[in-house]
C-alpha cells in the first residue's frame with residue numbers, strides 16, 4: 001500500500017500524546033488494583049467471606065462483570081477493574097481511529113494527503129494500525145506489570161491480550177462508523193452509543209440471577225470477552241478468537257464501505273434541504289439548538305435507556321441482604337453508608353451517571369470552541385450578535401440539557417421499582433437525587449467555560465477532571481489511594497441521596513461557585529481575540 | 533469633503549512573535565470603493581478582523597462608521613456586512629438557511645434582493661453547506677452580505693474562488709453598490725479586480741501601508757512601457773537619456789520603461805527620428821505591485837520574519 005509508511009509515522013506523531021496518556025492511565029490501573037489486593041480484601045476467613053459475598057452480589061456483577069476466581073490478586077484485578085479497563089481502552093481506540101480518519105477528513109487534511117501518491121485505503125489502515133499498536137502496548141503493560149508482581153503468567157497474558165483484543169474491536173467499530181457518517185461528531189456518537197449499549201446489555205445479563213434466561217446474553221457483548229476468557233481461573237483461550245475475528249470483519253467492512261462512498265461524505269448522499277430558513281433558526285439560540293439538538297437527543301435517549309436497564313436490576317436486590325449481611329460492608333465502599341441495598345445501588349449508579357452527564361455537558365459546551373476554530377464564530381460575531389449572547393447560547397443548552405438529564409435519569413432508574421413494586425414515591429426521590437448531583441456537572445462546565453475564556457489552549461484540562469472523577473468513582477475504592485485524592489472530585493461535597501439526606505447548603509454553594517466560574521470565563525471570552 | 537467611514541491610526545497587532553500589523557494608518561472615505569492590496573500574509577485579514585472587533589489591537593486606534601469597533605461591535609455590525617476570505621459554512625445548513633440566518637442576525641434582509649442575487653449568481657439555495665464547492669460557498673457569503681441594506685461592505689478577497697463569469701457578475705454588483713453610495717473595503721491580491729473596481733487603493737506590506745491614493749496618483753509614480761519602431765536604426769545615446777530604464781535597442785526597435793516625467797522628452801526625440809510604430813502601455817497594478825514588493829518577490833513571499 002503506497003504511502004502507508006509515511007502515514008503511519010504521521011499518525012503516530014499527531015497522536016502520540018493522546019495515546020500515551022490513555023495507555024499509561026489504563027496500564028497502571030490493573031496492576032495497582034492487584035497490588036492493593038490484601039489491603040482491600042483482607043486475609044484469612046475475613047477474605048473468604050468477603051469474596052463469597054462479592055461473587056453473589058448482583059450490583060457488583062452489574063457494574064463490573066462476572067467474578068470467577070477472586071482468591072488471587074490477579075483474578076481479583078481482572079474482575080474488579082478488568083472490564084472497566086477494557087471498556088476504557090475501547091474508548092481510546094475508537095476516539096483515536098476517528099481522530100485520524102473522519103475528523104481529519106472533515107477538516108480537509110486527508111484530502112491533502114490523498115492528493116499525494118497515497119493508496120486510497122492508506123489513511124484508514126494507518127489509523128487502525130496505530131490504534132492496534134496502542135492497544136498492544138497497553139496489553140503488554142498489563143501482562144508484564146502483573147507478571148512482575150508474581151501473578152501467574154498465563155492469567156496475566158490472558159488479561160493483557162484480552163484487553164488488547166477487546167480494544168481492537170472498537171478500533172474496528174470506529175473504522176466502520178467513520179465511514180457511515182460525514183461528521184466526526186456523529187461517528188464518535190455512534191461508536192460511543194454502541195459501547196454504552198453493550199455496557200448496559202452486559203450489566204443486565206450479569207446482574208440477573210444465575211438461572212435467568214438473560215444471562216447468556218453476555219456472550220454477545222464484545223467488551224465482556226476478556227472476562228469470559230477467565231484470566232487466572234482456568235483460561236479459556238478460544239474465547240479470545242472472538243474479538244480477533246470480529247475486528248477483522250469490522251475492518252474489512254470499513255474498507256468496503258470506504259470504497260463505495262465519496263471522499264468527504266458519508267454513506268448516504270447528502271439530501272437537499274429547504275431553500276429558506278424556518279423562523280426558529282433565525283437567532284443565535286436557534287442556531288445553537290439546530291447544531292446541538294442531534295447530540296442532545298441522542299444523549300438523552302441513550303442515558304434514559306441505560307438508566308432504565310440498570311434500574312430493572314433493583315428487583316433482584318431485596319433477597320440479597322437476607323442471604324449475605326457482609327455485603328453491607330462492601331456497599332459502604334461503593335455507595336457511601338447505605339442502609340439499604342437498593343439505595344446503595346441507586347447512589348452508586350447516580351454517581352457514575354453524574355460523571356457521564358458531565359461528559360455530555362462539556363462536549364456540548366466545547367461546540368463553542370469548534371465553532372471558533374471552524375470560523376463559524378467569526379461569521380456570527382461579524383453580525384449584530386454580541387459575544388456574550390453567542391457564548392450563552394451554547395452554555396445555556398449545556399446547562400439545561402445536563403440538569404434535565406440528571407433528573408430524567410433518576411426518574412428512569414427508579415421507574416422499574418415504581419412499576420414492579422408499586423413504590424411510586426421513589427420516582428420523585430431518585431429524580432431529586434439526580435438533581436442534587438447536577439451542581440457537580442455545573443462545576444465541571446464552569447471549569448470548561450473558565451478555561452475557554454482565558455486559556456482556550458488548555459481546554460483539555462477539563463477532560464482530566466472528568467476522567468479522574470470517573471476513575472475515582474469506579475475503581476478508586478480498590479486502589480489504596482490517599483483519602484484526599486479520592487475526595488478530589490466536583491461531586492464530593494454534594495449529598496448522595498438516597499444513601500444520605502438532602503443537604504441544601506453544599507448544593508447551593510456548588511451552584512453559586514459554578515455560576516461564578518461561568519461568569520468569570522465569560523469575562524475572559526469577551527476580552528480575548530476570536531482566533532480562527 | 534467626504535466623511536470617513538474607516539479611520540485607522542498607528543494600528544499595531546502582534547501574534548506572539550509575529551508582528552501582523554505595524555503602525556498601520558489608513559482612511560476610507562464614505563461612499564468610495566477602496567482597494568486594500570497586499571500579498572498573502574501582509575495583514576489584510578488581520579486589519580479587517582480588528583475592524584470587526586474580533587481581534588483587539590495592541591496599540592493605535594481604529595474608528596468604524598464613527599464608532600469604536602471593539603466596544604460598539606453589535607451596533608456597528610447592523611450597518612455593515614462582511615465576507616470572509618475563506619468561507620466555512622455549517623455542513624448541515626443549506627445555503628438559503630445561512631443567507632436568511634446571517635441576514636436576520638445582522639438585523640434584516642431584503643427578500644427580493646436576496647432572490648435576485650441568487651439568480652444572478654446562479655446559486656442553488658437548497659444544497660447543504662457540505663456539498664458546495666469553494667466558489668459556491670463564497671457566493672453564499674456574498675449573497676448574504678449583499679442582500680442586506682448596509683452602509684459598509686467589508687470584503688476579504690471575495691472573488692478568490694469565483695470563476696471568471698461570476699467574477700464579472702461580482703464586478704457589476706459592486707459597481708451598482710457604489711452608485712448607491714455604499715462604502716466598500718475590498719481586500720485583494722488580484723490586481724485586475726481592484727483596478728476595475730476601486731476609487732482609491734491602499735497598498736499594505738508587512739503590516740504597513742506603503743502607498744495610498746487614487747489610481748491616477750499611484751500611476752503617476754510608475755513608468756510607462758514604450759515600444760517604438762523607427763525609420764532608422766536607434767541611436768545609442770537614447771539609452772542614456774534621464775528617466776529611461778531597462779532599455780533594449782535592437783536595430784530600429786526600442787523597448788524601454790519610461791518615467792512619466794521623461795515621457796514628453798522621449799517622444800519629442802523619437803518623432804524627430806521618424807516613428808513607424810509606437811505602443812505605450814499604462815502601468816498595470818501588477819507593475820505597481822512589483823515595484824513595491826520586489827523584496828518579497830526575491831525572498832519567498834508570505835510568512836513574516838519575527839518582529
Ligand SMILES: Nc1ncnc2c1ncn2[C@@H]1O[C@H](COP(=O)(O)OP(=O)(O)O)[C@@H](O)[C@H]1O
Nearest residue numbers: 532547552571572573574575576577578835836
Ligand atoms: N491567529 C493568528 N495567529 C498567529 N499568527 C497569525 C494569526 N493570524 C494572522 N497571523 C499572521 O499575521 C500575518 C498577517 O496575516 P493576515 O492578516 O491573515 O494576512 P493577509 O490576510 O494579508 O494574507 C501573517 O504573517 C500571519 O501568519
Ligand SMILES: [Mg+2]
Nearest residue numbers: 576577617688
Ligand atoms: Mg487574508
